[in-house]
Amino acid sequence: MAKSCSCLQRQCILCETLSTAQDECTEQQFCEIEGSISKDVYRANEWLFQQGMPARDLFILKYGHVKLSSSLPDGRCHGLRLAGPWSVLGIEALGMESYPFSAVALTDVQVCTFRHRDMLAALENNPKTSLKLVTMLNAELRRSMEQLRNIGVLHASERVAWFLLSTAVDNTCPPVSRSDMAEILGLTMETVSRVLSRLRQCGLVDAPSNRRSVRILDPERLEALCGDTRQAQLPLNCA
Amino acid sequence: MAKSCSCLQRQCILCETLSTAQDECTEQQFCEIEGSISKDVYRANEWLFQQGMPARDLFILKYGHVKLSSSLPDGRCHGLRLAGPWSVLGIEALGMESYPFSAVALTDVQVCTFRHRDMLAALENNPKTSLKLVTMLNAELRRSMEQLRNIGVLHASERVAWFLLSTAVDNTCPPVSRSDMAEILGLTMETVSRVLSRLRQCGLVDAPSNRRSVRILDPERLEALCGDTRQAQLPLNCA
DNA sequence: CGCTCCCTTGATACATTTCAAGCGTTGTGG
DNA sequence: CCACAACGCTTGAAATGTATCAAGGGAGCG
Numbered sequence A, B: 001m002a003k004s005c006s007c008l009q010r011q012c013i014l015c016e017t018l019s020t021a022q023d024e025c026t027e028q029q030f031c032e033i034e035g036s037i038s039k040d041v042y043r044a045n046e047w048l049f050q051q052g053m054p055a056r057d058l059f060i061l062k063y064g065h066v067k068l069s070s071s072l073p074d075g076r077c078h079g080l081r082l083a084g085p086w087s088v089l090g091i092e093a094l095g096m097e098s099y100p101f102s103a104v105a106l107t108d109v110q111v112c113t114f115r116h117r118d119m120l121a122a123l124e125n126n127p128k129t130s131l132k133l134v135t136m137l138n139a140e141l142r143r144s145m146e147q148l149r150n151i152g153v154l155h156a157s158e159r160v161a162w163f164l165l166s167t168a169v170d171n172t173c174p175p176v177s178r179s180d181m182a183e184i185l186g187l188t189m190e191t192v193s194r195v196l197s198r199l200r201q202c203g204l205v206d207a208p209s210n211r212r213s214v215r216i217l218d219p220e221r222l223e224a225l226c227g228d229t230r231q232a233q234l235p236l237n238c239a
Numbered sequence C: 001c002g003c004t005c006c007c008t009t010g011a012t013a014c015a016t017t018t019c020a021a022g023c024g025t026t027g028t029g030g
Numbered sequence D: 001c002c003a004c005a006a007c008g009c010t011t012g013a014a015a016t017g018t019a020t021c022a023a024g025g026g027a028g029c030g
Helices: A013-024 A027-035 A116-125 A127-153 A156-167 A178-185 A189-201 A219-227 B013-024 B027-035 B116-125 B127-153 B156-167 B178-185 B189-201 B219-227
Strands: A038-042 A047-049 A057-063 A066-071 A077-083 A102-105 A109-115 B038-042 B047-049 B057-063 B066-071 B077-083 B102-105 B109-115
Touching: A013 A127, A057 A116, A066 A178, A066 B127, A077 A127, A077 A178, A077 B127, A109 A116, A116 A127, A116 B127, A127 A156, A127 B066, A127 B077, A127 B116, A127 B127, A156 A178, A156 A189, A156 A219, A178 A189, B013 B127, B057 B116, B066 B178, B077 B127, B077 B178, B109 B116, B116 B127, B127 B156, B156 B178, B156 B189, B156 B219, B178 B189
Parallel strands: none
Antiparallel strands: A038 A109, A047 A102, A057 A109, A066 A077, A066 A102, B038 B109, B047 B102, B057 B109, B066 B077, B066 B102
16 A cells, blocks of 8 residues: 555645655554545535634645735724635644634635544654654744735725735636735725726736636736835826 | 752743743753843834844843834835733744834833744743643734734724723733834824823823823723624714 | 626725924933 | 934825716617
């Protein structure tokens, strides 16, 4: 029997963990780990998990996009970030009672699901996995702090520009609605719409109003918009 | 020779790590770890480290308060959070080239300094330490996400109320200036000052204008201010 | 066709920022 | 010991960016 995860993807922390685990686990331990991975599918708008739910699993996103968001007791809600393929979700709850935020599928989504308790066991048995995990959490933390700073200091158009640039792959953004973007950027849907309209008029992006799709046409001018205040504060005269 | 860190504090991750390490390291390994801890002092307004500096150390704050902040290329700056005694600083840079943010002492400060490379070695040798670290990073991540949400959705007075409540120990806040608070909350100094003046008028806090000191007089009414919007949006009629 | 959903756009309201002046304390040097 | 500057804070008036409210358009779908 081949000792490996059936996907064997380089980008997947689980697959990599398993491949290093081969050297360090007994055959039995390894099979236990591999056996506890399940592959699941969620439809668009389904919840992977909700804030406050008992935390049991972590997810490796293999296909599709997910939105993470956190809400206040009074119902107000704020998007934390978008997650794309090969993101690890729900690991922030490892060792805790409940998920501190919610995750909803924006598109149809395919994931590997893994129990927290199995992850904890893998950590005990495999120091290399710990290191990988620590590195991952650190990266997450940096991203989160960068976002904190950006929400704190950037203007509306700078935030939109930054969002587009930071989420786009090949100048194409994930399929988010205006309200999703607004929620993540701490703005209203209307403001996001206005900014996108202006960016469209200036030829910086292609953002059809009917479809959830934004394409970046001029990455360089867009970058100028979110880096330097003086340019960014005058987004109307984009001449 | 006694095998323990000389402080032996329950709250200190380093001390705890060392005490568990006793069971798992050889005497030589243990002494290497212990020997690599240095105890340092920084004066108020000194930098512990700056954004972009090569990342070498992590710090356990033993006495005093530190402000973490991140800046944009154009100079705009945003406070990330305050750190008090027993915080671990600079661990977000573990395994990375440079510090992703800066840390400046608000008061005179006493720290234990520990090399990243020694921490990494400790992780390899001691799975329990990894778990502790992962738990810590997760807690940090949750805090950071909570803050992200709060900056995103809360109004000025709600943010101030939340800041006071979340940083106060025994209803007494760390010695931060109005501008420090403003920087962390994504507001201006003037706005913070106005909110504090109103809170003072309403008898919720004691905030003398000459000293960097805020004391919470009525925690319950203050909590009502940051939990529920409808109350929070009318902070002027605090009757 | 009529419904819903998402988006756009305009007018207005409002919270916060910006700009500006002044106050009290602290520390320094004549 | 007193002037003086520096610093942090407060407060007011005006400016401004974004939210809110409102109306309407277009695509998709039963």
